[in-house]
Amino acid sequence: MSKGYHSQKTLALLLAIGLLVFATACGPKKHPGGVLPPAPTGGGSSTGGGDRPVIASFTVEPTSIEVGQSVTLRWSVSNATDVTIDQGVGAVQSQGSRQLSPRRSATYTLTANGPGGSDTRSVNVTVSNPPPPPLTGTPDSGSPTLSGAEILQRQAHDAYFDYDKNDIRSDARDALTHDADLLRQIFAQDPNFVVIIEGHCDERGSGEYNLALGDRRANAAHDFLVQLGIPAARLKTISYGKERPQCTDATEECWQKNRRAHLAAGQ
Amino acid sequence: MKHTLIILALVFVAAIPILLRAQTTKIVIEDKPRKAIAIPDFRGTGAAQQQMGVFNETLYKELSASGQLKMLPKTTFPLIVPQQPSDFRDHPAGQNVGLALKDWSGPPVNADDLAFGYAADRDNQIVLFGWLFDVTQPAVSSAQLLGKIYVGTLDAAGARKVAQEFAADILKLFGAVSLAGTKIYFVSDRTGHKEIWSMDYDGGNQAQFTHYNSITLFPALSADNSKIAFTTFSSGVPQIFLHSLATGRKLPYYNQQASVNSASDFTPDSQNLLFYSTTATPGYTQIYETDISGGHLRRISQAPRSIEVEAKANPKTGSELIFVSDRGGLPQLYRMNIDGTDVQRLTNGEGEAVNPSWSPDGQHIAFAWTRGYAPGSYNIFIMDVSSRDYIQLTSGEGRNENPNWAPDGVHIVYSSKRGRSSQIWTMRADGSDKRPLTTAGSNQNPVWSKASQ
Numbered sequence: 001m002s003k004g005y006h007s008q009k010t011l012a013l014l015l016a017i018g019l020l021v022f023a024t025a026c027g028p029k030k031h032p033g034g035v036l037p038p039a040p041t042g043g044g045s046s047t048g049g050g051d052r053p054v055i056a057s058f059t060v061e062p063t064s065i066e067v068g069q070s071v072t073l074r075w076s077v078s079n080a081t082d083v084t085i086d087q088g089v090g091a092v093q094s095q096g097s098r099q100l101s102p103r104r105s106a107t108y109t110l111t112a113n114g115p116g117g118s119d120t121r122s123v124n125v126t127v128s129n130p131p132p133p134p135l136t137g138t139p140d141s142g143s144p145t146l147s148g149a150e151i152l153q154r155q156a157h158d159a160y161f162d163y164d165k166n167d168i169r170s171d172a173r174d175a176l177t178h179d180a181d182l183l184r185q186i187f188a189q190d191p192n193f194v195v196i197i198e199g200h201c202d203e204r205g206s207g208e209y210n211l212a213l214g215d216r217r218a219n220a221a222h223d224f225l226v227q228l229g230i231p232a233a234r235l236k237t238i239s240y241g242k243e244r245p246q247c248t249d250a251t252e253e254c255w256q257k258n259r260r261a262h263l264a265a266g267q
Numbered sequence: 268m269k270h271t272l273i274i275l276a277l278v279f280v281a282a283i284p285i286l287l288r289a290q291t292t293k294i295v296i297e298d299k300p301r302k303a304i305a306i307p308d309f310r311g312t313g314a315a316q317q318q319m320g321v322f323n324e325t326l327y328k329e330l331s332a333s334g335q336l337k338m339l340p341k342t343t344f345p346l347i348v349p350q351q352p353s354d355f356r357d358h359p360a361g362q363n364v365g366l367a368l369k370d371w372s373g374p375p376v377n378a379d380d381l382a383f384g385y386a387a388d389r390d391n392q393i394v395l396f397g398w399l400f401d402v403t404q405p406a407v408s409s410a411q412l413l414g415k416i417y418v419g420t421l422d423a424a425g426a427r428k429v430a431q432e433f434a435a436d437i438l439k440l441f442g443a444v445s446l447a448g449t450k451i452y453f454v455s456d457r458t459g460h461k462e463i464w465s466m467d468y469d470g471g472n473q474a475q476f477t478h479y480n481s482i483t484l485f486p487a488l489s490a491d492n493s494k495i496a497f498t499t500f501s502s503g504v505p506q507i508f509l510h511s512l513a514t515g516r517k518l519p520y521y522n523q524q525a526s527v528n529s530a531s532d533f534t535p536d537s538q539n540l541l542f543y544s545t546t547a548t549p550g551y552t553q554i555y556e557t558d559i560s561g562g563h564l565r566r567i568s569q570a571p572r573s574i575e576v577e578a579k580a581n582p583k584t585g586s587e588l589i590f591v592s593d594r595g596g597l598p599q600l601y602r603m604n605i606d607g608t609d610v611q612r613l614t615n616g617e618g619e620a621v622n623p624s625w626s627p628d629g630q631h632i633a634f635a636w637t638r639g640y641a642p643g644s645y646n647i648f649i650m651d652v653s654s655r656d657y658i659q660l661t662s663g664e665g666r667n668e669n670p671n672w673a674p675d676g677v678h679i680v681y682s683s684k685r686g687r688s689s690q691i692w693t694m695r696a697d698g699s700d701k702r703p704l705t706t707a708g709s710n711q712n713p714v715w716s717k718a719s720q
Contacts, residue, residue, distance in 0.1 A: 163642065164597060166550070204643030206621035206635065206668065207484060207712070208529065209591060209598050211498075211505060212543065212552040212574040215527045219550030237526050237549075238504050243461070243482045248687075250643075 052116035053080035060108065064126035070101045071125050073108060080112035080119075102127050148186035148193040149265035155182055158260040159221050164205065166216040168224050172261075176221060179263055180228040187234065194266030197221050199239045202255035203248070207241060214239030221261035236266055302441060303337040304330065305371055305378040305402075307348040311386035315393050318426035319386060322395070325427045326382070329434035332469060334677045334695045335443040343375040350385040352398060352414070355407045368410060371402040378402055380412065382437060386429075393421050395429040399437055412440055444627075444675040450716045451680055452476065452486045452495060453691050457708030463497055468673070468680075468693070468715065470704030476515065486714050487530050489537040490582065494518065494559065496530035496540055505529055507542055509559065512716075521561025527552055531577050533559075535585040541567075541578040554578045554590055556605075567607045570594045577622065580605070583629030589613070589652075591621050600634055602652065613655055614638075621645070624671045624679075626696070633660075633670035633679050633696070647681050649696060660698035672696075673715045680704075680713040 056076040065071055077083050077094040084091050086109045089098060094112075102125055109122040146154070156179050159172035168176065186193050199218030201210040218237035226232045247254040306327055311319045331338050345365030349355055356366050364370065371378045384397040399413040417432050419425030435445030446468045455464045460480045466473040477483050481501035488495055496509050507530040509518040522528045525546035532541045540559055543552040547566065554568040554575050568575045573594035581587040586605050591598050600613040600620045614620040618637035622645075625632055632652055635645040636659075645668040650657040661667040665685035672679055679696050682689045688709040694701040 164593075202643075205598070205619065206577075206591070206645075208531070208543075208576045209574060209593075209619075209621055211527055211529055212545075212576055215545055215552065216550040216574065218526070239527055240482075240500075241505075243484075243500075 051079040051114070053112040053114035053119045054078045055110060055112050055119045055121045058110045058121040058123055060123040060125055063124065064128065065102075066128050066130045067103060068101070068130070070099050073098045073100065073123070075110055077110070077112045077119075079116060080114040083110065083112050085110050145189075147265075148190050151182055151186055152195070152263050152265055156263045158262050159224075160256060161217055161220075161259045161261070163202070163255070163259065164213065166213070166220040168220055172221075173224070176224050176261075177228060180225055180230055183225070183230050183234075183263075187231075193234065195235050196264045196266045197225075197235060197237045198244075198262040198264060199237065200244060200246075200258055200260050200262065201242045202258040203242050203245065203250075204255065205242065207243075210241035211239055214241045217259075217261050301335060301337045302379045303339055303377060304380045304382060304437075305339045305344060305376055306330065306382045307341065307344050309384055309386060309395075310350070311388070311393070313388045314421060315386040315388040318393055318421065318423060321423045322386065322393075322426040322430045325430035326434055328469065329431055329445065329447050330382075330437060332446060332678075333434075333438050333443050333675060334700065335438060335441050335675075339376060339378055345370050345376070349383050351383075351396065352400075352407065352411065355400075355410075357407055368400070368402040368404060368407065382433075384433075386426075388421055391421050393419050393425045393429060395419075395433065397433040397436075399440065413437065438675075443677070446673060446675055446678070449674060451691065451704070451713050452488060452716065453682075453705075453710055453713040454484055454486065455705070455708050455710045457710075463495070464710075466704065470691075470702075473705070473707075477510070485529060485531070485712055487532050488512075488714050488716050489533040489559075490535050490717050491537040492717050493537065494533070496520075496533065496542075498529040507540070507561075509540075519560055521557075523555070523557075523561075523564065529576070531590075532579045534580050535582045539563075541580060541588070543576045543578070547571075552576055554588070554607075567605065568592070568603070568610075569607055574598070579623050579625055579632075581629045582625050582627055587629075589623040589625065589632055591623065600632070600650075613650065613652065618642075619645075622669050626672045627674055627676045631696075633672055633681075635668035635670060635681075647679065647694075647698075649679075658698075660694065660696070661701075664701075667692075669712050671714045674717050678715075680715050682711045682713060 056078060058075045061072050074097040080094055082091060083094050087106055105125060105127045107122050107124050109120055112119045157175035159175045183195060197218045199214035201214050205213060218239055222235050222237050225235060246257040308323045309319055330336055347365035349366055354366055371381045381400045381402050384395060386393055386395045395417040397415055397417060398411060400410040401412050404410040413436055415436060417429035419428040431447035435447050438445045449468045450465050451468055452463055452465050454461050461482050461484060462475055463477040463483055463486050464473060465476050479499050479501040481499055483497055483499040486495055486497045493512055494509055495512055496507060498505050499508050504526050506522045507520055507528050509520040510516060511518055523544050523546040525544045527545045528542060530540055530542040538558060539556050541556055544555050545552050548571045551571060552574055553566060556565045556567055557563055573592050575590055575592045578588045578590040587602060588605060589600060589602050592601050595616060598619045598621055599616060600623055601610055602613055603610040620634055620636045622635040623632045630652060631649050633647060633649045636648045637644055645666050646662055647660045647667045647670045648657050665683050667681055667683045670679050670681040677696055678693055680691060680693045683692045689711050690703050691705045691710045691713045692701055692703050
């Protein structure tokens with residue numbers, strides 16, 4: 001089995017070498033040295049008695065640029081009485097160069113007129129726009145960049161507490177886990193960002209006691225975030241007691257809104 | 268000086284109209300019979316007469332506000348009013364004209380005492396001659412309780428001053444402390460920010476004291492009337508600030524490194540400050556003491572997994588504190604020695620008990636309690652600290668908290684929220700005679716200054 005396989009492979013290799021040799025031998029013949037044949041003289045196309053203008057060369061370097069970069073046109077013409085280049089360049093000497101900064105892709109045509117007739121040749125320049133800077137912000141949303149403070153303000157979730165308690169409930173756990181993700185994103189963007197964790201209370205306790213209770217809630221949220229790997233050095237706490245309520249109705253719905261830990265940008 | 272104070276205090280304790288009975292769970296209040304006083308209008312000679320309206324109004328108000336006297340209606344007074352002791356006759360010619368003691372002690376006036384006198388103008392000053400007579404005496408020669416000369420500037424302020432001084436002397440005779448010249452400091456949001464304000468004890472002359480444009484709370488006054496401490500967010504987290512009451516200026520005070528520092532009280536010698544702080548126990552405030560510049564820190568409470576706030580020193584002994592702790596669950600009142608030993612719960616564990624304030628005699632505390640009500644529905648109670656009997660002073664009148672005892676031991680200032688805003692009220696310590704003092708904005712945390720000397 002293996003022996004037969006080897007023989008087939010050897011055969012194929014030999015065949016390939018043979019084809020390559022054949023292809024090289026049968027390629028189109030090139031002019032030796034690339035020299036052009038001399039131009040015919042006294043041809044019927046000539047109308048005047050002088051020699052016909054000859055554009056020896058007309059080049060552009062480079063042929064493709066970005067907006068703001070420049071190109072150099074070079075030309076060499078003989079037997080011409082006047083030489084012009086379009087696209088606003090105008091009349092030029094029979095030999096020369098010109099630096100240009102085209103804003104968009106263009107074709108430059110050189111026209112050489114002489115007693116013996118005229119000749120034209122064209123070159124193309126491709127102009128492309130530079131690419132925009134790399135995208136920033138969230139890779140998936142592609143939205144414009146938000147500051148850490150804005151991200152917290154728009155996207156952070158408050159952690160809510162029971163009356164006179166600082167235990168992290170399951171809904172507060174979800175909120176703070178969400179917030180921890182936001183904080184990691186913010187810290188990646190702004191290594192100096194500091195977060196203030198505010199502790200708040202509803203209106204029912206005394207002002208003095210609530211100042212302490214708010215501090216306890218801010219600390220409970222702080223400790224939970226640290227457990228989730230948020231560096232403690234980036235977190236500060238402040239208790240507002242019951243001094244900055246979200247709402248002021250005497251209902252459980254309102255009281256619950258006020259029993260919270262809230263994240264805000266620090267100084 | 269010290270001896271005088273102690274003697275006055277003993278007299279005062281004997282005279283307190285609230286008797287606390289220990290045999291039941293309730294304190295029964297018995298009103299001691301109050302002296303009936305007749306205060307006819309005083310008249311003045313020359314330019315002094317123009318100030319007598321202010322004088323008479325102030326004298327009546329000061330004596331009435333004390334709650335110590337039964338004020339008799341002027342409509343029953345005799346036609347002729349004596350203006351000096353020599354006007355009295357032991358045996359007057361006419362009947363019931365006003366120049367005999369019995370014209371005042373008998374019907375229809377039925378007075379125990381008569382205040383009388385007159386004012387004269389001398390060298391651009393008002394000179395008041397004031398007397399108090401016990402008209403129940405059989406003879407004029409034994410009737411005089413008080414006779415004194417008072418001098419003030421010849422204007423409304425001078426008339427008010429001499430009236431207050433005369434009233435204070437009368438009240439002192441009855442073992443009462445005059446409230447004249449005392450002030451109430453409180454928190455008001457009427458500027459849009461909570462600031463400390465002050466006013467006279469009857470609600471007059473309301474004036475802004477702090478201008479921090481922040482959240483400023485919990486004023487406390489030193490017993491020597493020289494300093495006020497409070498808690499403000501003006502530097503970020505809540506911190507203790509001290510100001511001079513005389514100049515209004517901020518005084519240096521070093522705050523501990525902590526997320527919460529909040530002052531509650533001065534010690535009775537005005538040399539130290541009691542406060543609560545998270546400095547050693549993040550999330551759990553504990554009771555501390557420093558001197559009035561923030562030095563010599565001393566931790567008093569030792570319950571590191573509890574919230575402890577609002578320590579108030581016994582104004583008589585200085586060796587005992589009342590404070591609020593949640594060490595047993597919901598906040599309750601506790602007592603301990605100034606060194607943190609011998610902690611005992613005072614309230615019975617029901618509801619939430621907060622805002623303790625000592626009576627000047629160091630026997631009772633006023634406080635706010637939700638006992639029997641939903642959380643947040645506070646009413647004012649007073650408790651006899653030794654027997655732990657208590658009585659309720661407010662009910663069915665909104666949310667009542669922040670009681671603070673007046674220096675006369677008879678009145679209590681407190682905040683009452685009836686509707687959307689809280690206002691400052693005063694009442695007698697038996698729950699009677701409730702009067703609102705404020706109307707603008709929302710007002711809270713009143714503290715009554717000590718009697719001016």
